[in-house]
Amino acid sequence: MQEALHHFETPFYAYDLQTLRSRLTQMQQAFPSAEIFYAMKANPRLGILRRLLEWDVFLEAVSLGEVHRAYRAGFKKTEVLLNGPVKTPAILQELAEIGVPILGLDSLADTQRVSQLLPGSRVLLRVNPDLPIATHDHLATGRGESKFGIMPDDVEKVLAAARRGNLEVLGLHVHLGSALSHLEDYHAGYAVMEQLYRQHGPFQVLNLGGGFGLDLDPASLAPSAIALAERLGAELWLEPGRYLVAEAGVLVSKIWGTKHTRRNFMLLDAGMMTLLRPMLYAAEHPVIPLYKGKKMQVWDLAGPVCESGDILARDVQLPTPKEGDALAILQAGAYGSSMSSNYLDYPRPLEILWNGLEWEVLRRKQSWEALFADEI
């Protein structure tokens, strides 16, 4: 890392291929019979997707752009599942041109539009299991209040519309939420799916989504998921995102000063434009210093953006830094770069991958030309 700091300008994302590989191995060993559709929204760098393709992983996309990216990385349309709550006619027409992936349908409207514009598609229906999922409100997609999925009582109606509309229904899908750590939530979700399969099945596929929190051991969940798929005679599909990539990436930032108001601040060159999760979900990321210093103090890490909420971490114990010292914000491989923005015309940061031998550049720091390219 010191070598990378020497060569590259901060802030940057640094990933480790070996960690990615071992997280995937853990998941594959826990679920040997499952088809893994990596939720590419967690980290869509082509350099990462191509590795996953080599390792026999498929992709879960949630936008037309992600489908384009998946195809560009080399995935076939049968290896990509497109979910998401809104699929406009323009999106469906473009899919017809570039290749229609497997489609996750989220509502009756979605189903009717797809059967009209893309008849014959292979689809899954996403269920909202209406459960009190324990996670941040913005991440609890399986709650009845969420915008996602078809309520259990409506499944029959939507299923009939899909079948009438000549869609090939592969099965049902549930994604309970993200950053989940309670096994009971999964078990409750599985029970809802079992009931729906008994009522409306059999189906070829059972898609149990992603959401695995970093502290959740997939091996503890696997027996019940695998047994359920076996009981239902369906192929098990999973859509992990965070679990595979979060620990494989850090955001490296330099400290350009300290400041004392009623709190102690370190002033960083990374902020909400490079890591939105603390602001969006009050997410907490561990932080480690890449410098030595004697006096330990409690710090808030402030980004450079002109927003009071631009704080990457609060109450972190760190040694007093010198100007230009660096630190690493951990667990930033998921939803870090993918949620980064050009707010205030900050260019998107450099992203590098340690492949065991050298640092590979996965994405250059965005140039000023690229930043302004689309403006007239």
Ligand SMILES: Cc1ncc(COP(=O)(O)O)c(C=O)c1O
């Ligand atoms: C439908 C769907 N599947 C899978 C995921 C991946 O979730 P996670 O990264 O928490 O595993 C998401 C995340 O939002 C999602 O919406």
